[in-house]
Amino acid sequence: MFEPDNSLEALMQAAGRDPAIVPRFYRALLEAEIYVLTPEAAVDPEQPRSLARQEKLNVATVEFQGLTWLPAFTSKKRISDYVKAPEACLGAPARNLFAMLPDANFWLNPLSECQKPLPASEVALLMQGTIFAKLQTADSRT
Numbered sequence: 001m002f003e004p005d006n007s008l009e010a011l012m013q014a015a016g017r018d019p020a021i022v023p024r025f026y027r028a029l030l031e032a033e034i035y036v037l038t039p040e041a042a043v044d045p046e047q048p049r050s051l052a053r054q055e056k057l058n059v060a061t062v063e064f065q066g067l068t069w070l071p072a073f074t075s076k077k078r079i080s081d082y083v084k085a086p087e088a089c090l091g092a093p094a095r096n097l098f099a100m101l102p103d104a105n106f107w108l109n110p111l112s113e114c115q116k117p118l119p120a121s122e123v124a125l126l127m128q129g130t131i132f133a134k135l136q137t138a139d140s141r142t
Contacts, residue, residue, distance in 0.1 A: 001113070006075055012074065013114050026132070030093070031093055031095065033093055034094045035073045036090050037083070038058060038059055038090050039087060067105055069107040070107065073109055082111055095127070102120075104120055106118040
């Protein structure tokens with residue numbers, strides 16, 4: 001049984017059950033720190049490091065249903081559930097990662113009981129803020 005590790009995960013789980021919570025989840029996601037795997041980063045997996053300006057970043061990807069996805073995690077526990085050996089990762093507010101990696105498909109907590117694919121089109125709507133109006137319109141139709 002999935003036990004939320006933080007408030008973002010609790011909102012993510014609740015949004016899966018109640019569509020009225022989805023806007024709250026999206027707002028929290030933008031501000032929350034999430035993590036992506038950076039296997040070739042020159043860093044000790046246990047030590048924090050800042051990115052240099054214009055630093056190139058190699059982020060781990062997975063292929064699923066013909067698309068490339070960036071596994072992203074809502075907590076360090078979700079990373080250790082996904083990879084068993086220590087792995088270098090980059091943690092940053094989701095808004096910053098989405099901006100740094102435009103046009104990327106993100107997959108929150110792959111292989112977890114509480115996961116969410118975020119296709120690039122959905123991330124773009126989220127970053128533009130237009131997703132909230134779309135959700136409100138969809139709500140008014142039901």
